[in-house]
Amino acid sequence: MTKKHHFLTAAFWALFVLQALVIYNLTQEVKITKQEVVDARDMALKSEQYKVQLMNITMYAPLSDGAVEGIDYSGDPSLSASDNKVVPGETAAAGSNIPFGTKIYVEGLGWRIVNDRGRLIGANDIDIAVRTKEESLKFGKQERLVIINNPKKQ
Structure with a gap:
């Protein structure tokens, strides 16, 4: 050889x-x-502490270089609607039916904290903060199981 x-x-x-x-x-x-x-x-x-439902999941990247005010964020892109820092991998935006500070588990993505809102986010929607616009576009819109830690029972 x-x-x-x-x-x-x-x-x-x-x-x-x-x-x-x-x-x-x-x-x-x-x-x-x-x-x-x-x-x-x-x-x-x-446990009665948790509520489970199928929800529409999307991602947003307010800290990305390609972020556009009015679409990816409003005001300061580093701050959420609750005046907390936006932390990719931790921050989630939800409709007003889920109070700020509520912990949620998104199937396949893990635990997040609802600290943000969005003008197009309805009662059955969750928007997860990520680092890049590419990541959010690649994820698209998916239906996933979400477990909501009932804030009244926390």
Whole structure:
């Protein structure tokens, strides 16, 4: 066998192992996400403290370079409607039926805190703050299970 053949064989096996690791990691992430959903549903069913409903989920990026006032934010883009800092990965906007400070769990995305509003956000909508406009556009609009921590019972 030539050096080139050995190199190609080694490269093939390296790619094979890399693909196997990627597939394994993705499988583990799916298992974790599924377990989160199961745990969240169990928690909601066992307690009056939580309300569960299917909601429309979108994302917004008020801190992104491409953010447009009046569409992605109004006023100071770094502040939410409740005058808290907008924190991508933590801040959520919801309709006025969900009070500021309410903790929500969005299926597959985790826990967020409602600290913002939006002029187009209705009673069945959640808008999650993210870092980039690209991330928000890629996510689009999805229907997901949302668990709302009843603020009266917190």
